[in-house]
Amino acid sequence: MKAKTRISRRTALATMAGATGAVIVGSAVEAQEVKPAKLKGRLKQSVCKWCYPKIALDDLCREAAAMGIQSVELLGENDWDTPKKYGMTCAMPTGITTISDGWNNPARHDIHVQEAERLLPLAKKSGLINFIVFSGNRDAGLTDKDGLENCVKGLKRITPLAEQLGITVCMELLNSKRDHKGYMCDHTTWGVELCKRVGSERFKLLYDIYHMQIMEGDVIKTIQDNKDYLAHFHTGGVPGRAEIDETQELNYQTIAQAIVDTGFKGYFAHEFIPRRSAIASLKQAVGICDV
Numbered sequence: 001m002k003a004k005t006r007i008s009r010r011t012a013l014a015t016m017a018g019a020t021g022a023v024i025v026g027s028a029v030e031a032q033e034v035k036p037a038k039l040k041g042r043l044k045q046s047v048c049k050w051c052y053p054k055i056a057l058d059d060l061c062r063e064a065a066a067m068g069i070q071s072v073e074l075l076g077e078n079d080w081d082t083p084k085k086y087g088m089t090c091a092m093p094t095g096i097t098t099i100s101d102g103w104n105n106p107a108r109h110d111i112h113v114q115e116a117e118r119l120l121p122l123a124k125k126s127g128l129i130n131f132i133v134f135s136g137n138r139d140a141g142l143t144d145k146d147g148l149e150n151c152v153k154g155l156k157r158i159t160p161l162a163e164q165l166g167i168t169v170c171m172e173l174l175n176s177k178r179d180h181k182g183y184m185c186d187h188t189t190w191g192v193e194l195c196k197r198v199g200s201e202r203f204k205l206l207y208d209i210y211h212m213q214i215m216e217g218d219v220i221k222t223i224q225d226n227k228d229y230l231a232h233f234h235t236g237g238v239p240g241r242a243e244i245d246e247t248q249e250l251n252y253q254t255i256a257q258a259i260v261d262t263g264f265k266g267y268f269a270h271e272f273i274p275r276r277s278a279i280a281s282l283k284q285a286v287g288i289c290d291v
Contacts, residue, residue, distance in 0.1 A: 036087070039068040039290045042260045046071035046091045046269035048234070049079075052278055061086040063279050067286045073269055077119065080126045091267035092130050092170065092206070092232060095119050099174065102136025103154040104147035104184050116158040116169075124165040130232060130267075131162075132206060133171050135185035135194075147184045152197045159200040168231050172206040175214040179241075186215055188222050195229045205229050210236025210271065213250060220258045227262040234271040235285065242275045244285050256289040 039045075047064050049057060049072055061072050061083050071091035072083045080090045096116050101108060112133075123131055135151055138144070155169070162169050171194065176186040185191050191205045207230045213219055223230065237248035244252045259268065268289060274281040 036065055037068040037286075039286070041068070042291060043256055043264075043268045043289055044070045044091075044266070045286055045289060046073050046267045047282060048072075048074045048269055048271040050074055051271060051273050055278060057082050058085075061088060064088065064282070067283050068290075069282075069286060071267055071269070073267070074132070074271075077122060080123070080128060084127075090126075090128060091269065092132050093119075093123055093128055094132055096131060096169075097134045097136070099134045099180055099183065100137045102134035102184075103151040103171075104136040104142065105139070106150050106153065108136075109150075109154040109157065112154060113157045117161060120158070120161055120165055120167055123167055128167065130168050130170055133169055134174075135171060135183065137180075137182035138176075138184050139182075142184075144184060144190060148190065148194055148197070151185075151194055155194075155198050155203055156200075159198060159203050162202040163200060167202065169203050170206040170231050171203075172234075173208055173212055173215075175211040177214055179211070179214075186211075188212060188216065188226055192226050192229045204231035206232040206234065208234040208236070208271070209250065209252075209255060210234065210238055210241055213238045219250070220255060223255075223259060224262060227264065230264070230266075232266050233259065233264075233268045235269065235289070236272045241271075241273050243281045244270070244272055244288060245281075252285070253288050253291060257291040260291055 047069055049060060052060050057079055064072055065086040065088055071089050073090050073092040074094050075090045077095055080093055083090055096119055097112055103112060120131060171185055171191060173185055173188060173191050174180045174183045176183040195203060195205060209219055235244050235252060237244045238250055270282060270285050
């Protein structure tokens with residue numbers, strides 16, 4: 001899509017929450033048999049739906065399955081089961097918190113806990129294994145230290161349920177420099193310290209490569225040093241969150257290989273906004289990262 005038509009992730013996820021995607025040309029009502037491409041498969045690749053607002057969910061699932069992608073993610077609860085029709089899953093569902101309204105605000109803990117107690121069992125019933133959450137923003141007077149302590153208190157209220165259900169709650173690392181001003185979980189060290197204090201194998205981080213390249217760089221060494229706390233990855237070209245090819249500053253083939261070499265067994269999801277042909281760009285990204 002052209003740059004002028006790009007939308008923000010915050011807007012897209014808010015629009016998608018609990019809703020199905022708009023149908024465009026030829027959306028499948030019944031799933032069709034899809035013969036996936038043969039990949040090395042050392043990375044389980046996924047794709048984030050919000051990056052493709054003009055492609056209906058069924059159409060994206062069908063195209064992704066044909067590429068060998070194993071998940072379409074960042075879906076609201078009404079859409080969790082759609083990828084199953086194409087032999088895929090939703091590797092990272094949404095719904096417990098939003099980017100700006102997260103766990104660093106204790107006044108919101110009861111609401112977040114209530115939503116977690118509703119959604120986590122539904123996710124388990126749908127066969128899902130992860131669930132995304134967010135720290136929230138640095139509101140006036142809230143220090144990173146206080147925000148960390150607040151997140152610990154809130155998350156410890158839901159990790160026993162996550163442990164019982166076998167679902168990993170993942171807080172995403174986002175940049176606060178360009179895309180999400182004020183977001184608190186914006187450095188790996190802060191996120192890892194949160195994981196240590198929560199102290200549950202069912203609470204880890206979603207390491208967004210695009211965001212962390214902007215905030216701190218040193219991507220591969222950071223991943224290697226903190227592999228025990230990283231449960232999921234997102235991609236995106238820097239600068240601009242466009243295609244992850246030779247037009248940007250990261251070598252995703254090398255990054256993907258480094259992730260595989262850590263023994264990572266989770267999902268690796270594409271979250272770039274195509275500036276060229278959406279499906280062709282996604283297929284190219286899958287090839288780059290099939291190491």
